[in-house]
Amino acid sequence: MAKTIVGLEVTEESVRAAEISLGRRPQLIAYGEVPLPQDAARDSEVLDPGAVAVALRQLWTGARFKSRDAVLGVASRRILVREYTTQAMRPDLLREALPYQVQDLLPVPASQAVLDFFPLSQDGDQVSGLLVAAVSENIEQIISTLAKVKVRAHAVDLSAFGLARVTAPLASPDDTVATVSIGDHTTQVVIARGGVPLFVRLLPIDVATAASRRHSAEVPEPELALAAAGNGGSNGTGLAAAGRTRGAIRAATPPGASDLAARLRSTLAFFGSRPNALPISRVYITGAGAAVEGVVPTIGTAIDIPVTVISVGDVVSMSAPPPAGEVAFNLVGTVGIALGEAGK
Numbered sequence: 001m002a003k004t005i006v007g008l009e010v011t012e013e014s015v016r017a018a019e020i021s022l023g024r025r026p027q028l029i030a031y032g033e034v035p036l037p038q039d040a041a042r043d044s045e046v047l048d049p050g051a052v053a054v055a056l057r058q059l060w061t062g063a064r065f066k067s068r069d070a071v072l073g074v075a076s077r078r079i080l081v082r083e084y085t086t087q088a089m090r091p092d093l094l095r096e097a098l099p100y101q102v103q104d105l106l107p108v109p110a111s112q113a114v115l116d117f118f119p120l121s122q123d124g125d126q127v128s129g130l131l132v133a134a135v136s137e138n139i140e141q142i143i144s145t146l147a148k149v150k151v152r153a154h155a156v157d158l159s160a161f162g163l164a165r166v167t168a169p170l171a172s173p174d175d176t177v178a179t180v181s182i183g184d185h186t187t188q189v190v191i192a193r194g195g196v197p198l199f200v201r202l203l204p205i206d207v208a209t210a211a212s213r214r215h216s217a218e219v220p221e222p223e224l225a226l227a228a229a230g231n232g233g234s235n236g237t238g239l240a241a242a243g244r245t246r247g248a249i250r251a252a253t254p255p256g257a258s259d260l261a262a263r264l265r266s267t268l269a270f271f272g273s274r275p276n277a278l279p280i281s282r283v284y285i286t287g288a289g290a291a292v293e294g295v296v297p298t299i300g301t302a303i304d305i306p307v308t309v310i311s312v313g314d315v316v317s318m319s320a321p322p323p324a325g326e327v328a329f330n331l332v333g334t335v336g337i338a339l340g341e342a343g344k
Contacts, residue, residue: 003021003022003023003066003067004019004020004021004022004029004065004066004067005019005020005022005067005069005070005071005154005338005341006018006019006065006067006068006069006070006071006151006338007019007020007070007071007073007162007334007335007336007337007338007339008070008071008072008073008146008151008334008337009044009072009073009075009159009333009334009337010041010043010044010045010046010052010072010142011036011041011043011044011183011184011185012036012041012042012043012184012185012215013035013036013184013209013211013212013214013215014033014034014035014036014055014211015033015034015036015041015052015055015056015059016031016032016033016034016059016327016330016331016334017031017032017033017059017060017063017065017070017334018030018031018312018331018334018335018338019031019063019065019066019067019338020316020335020338020339022341025317026316026338026339027316027317027318027319028312028316028317028318028319028320028331028335029066029318029319029320030063030064030065030066030320031063031312031320031323031327031331031334032059032062032063032065033059033327033330034055034056034058034059034062035055035211035214036051036052036055037051038215040052040055042076042185043075043076043077043183043185043186044073044074044075044076044079044134044138044142045076045078045138045141045142046138046141046142046145049141049144049145049148052145053145053148053149056145056146056148056149056151057149060149060151068150068151068152069151069152069154070146070151070152070153070154071153071154071155071156071157071337071338071340071341072139072142072143072146072153072155072156072157072337073157073158073159073162073333073334073336073337074134074139074142074156074157074158074159075158075159075160075183075186075188075202075333076134076138076186076202077186077202077204078107078134078135078138079132079133079134079158079202080105080106080107080131080132080133080134081130081131081132081158081160081200081201081202082105082130082131083128083129083130083131083199084102084105084117084128084129084130084131085126085127085128085129086098086101086117086126086127087125087126087127088122088125088126088127094117095115098115098117098131099111099113099115102115102131102133105131105133106133108135112135112136112137113133113134113135113136114133114134114135114136114139114156115131115132115133116131116132116133116158117129117130117131117132118130118132118161118197120196120198130197130200132158139156154341155340155341157337157340158200159181159188159333159336159337160181160188160189160190160197160200160202161190161197161200161336161340162333162334162335162336162337162338162339162340163179163181163188163190163286163332163333163336164179164190164192164195164196164197164336165195165336165339165340166179166315166316166332166333166335166336166339167179167192167195167284167310167315167332167336168192168194168195169315170284170308170310170314170315171281171282173193173194174193174194175193175281175282176191176192176193176198176278176279176280176281177191177192177193177280177281177282177283177284178190178191178192178268178271178280178282178283178284178305179192179283179284179286180264180283180284180285180286180287180299181286181287181332181333182207182260182285182286182287182288182289182290182292182295183207183209183287183288183289184206184207184209184211184212184288184289185204185205185206185207185212186202186203186204186205187202187203187205187207187260187263187264187287187289188200188201188202188203188287188333189201189202189203189264189267189268191268191271191280193278198271199271201267203260203263203264203267205256205259205260205263206255206256207254207255207256207257207260207288207289207292207295208254208255208256208292209288209289209291209292209326210288210291210325210326211288211326253294253298254292254293254294254295257292257294257295257298257299258298260289260295260298260299261298261299261301261302261303262302264299264302264303265302265303268280268283268303268305280305281305281306282305282306282307282308283299283303283305283306283307283308284308284309284310285299285307285308285309285310286309286310286311286329286332286333287329287330287332287333288326288329288330289329290309290311290329291325291326291329296309309329310329310332311323311328311329311331311332312328312329312331312332312335313328314332315332315335315336316335316339
């Protein structure tokens, strides 16, 4: 395997990737985000393979990624994530049995779904965990599009799992924390302890990020935001960026912010109402929506839990020049996807 791995995400607005070094102390060495034309993709779904392939080729060339092995992070409102309990058995036997067990829970036939089960606890001969189901055609379409530009999908991971992974060092292993990544059209919520995801929700809410406003206005695309290793830069820029964002926030509530805050409050309350649920000690907020004026204060007033805004400089050291704006927040989840392979 190469000495680096690339975390990759396909959203409605862009293709985004982050390359990190493998080993005990991963480091962000390059990153990039390339805008997509309208109707080329939805979150984790390719609609126009040709347009997405062009963007991917520009991404790899412009960012100068060393590796063509990528971990694909998926986060779509069409992905099912729910708690599930089944009989304990060997992992290989469970993989064979799972399609028959969960067929009634799926929106498509099991033969058309990609299934995964993340075990969390065992009580006697029963094991409980998180069931993840995605439409196989969507995953295969992304993988085939990657192949057009000679990028290999080394693995596929739920983006929410990457968020739990990347924020784990920010809290005590015994603390239960929520990480909220506010995307252009989908907000991911993952509640975890020690980096282990306990609960995941995907909220379909549109937020007026710069990327979504650009799509709506159909204005010319901005220049590619890129960085490569060896050009200087330093770690720790995330808190400063978050501080600037918070300092610029005013009283206005942007479209979608109140709905997002209400849905988030309801989600956290639902988790807290479950038997034996430990209280959430902190909520980490990231994603492009964290940079939208008024979003974070609206959330802060809706929930009775301390809120911290994080960007990529808070979760990984960097040899690349630090990113700015929404890219700095978007890259948090992208790095988390890659970290799953870096820790192996």
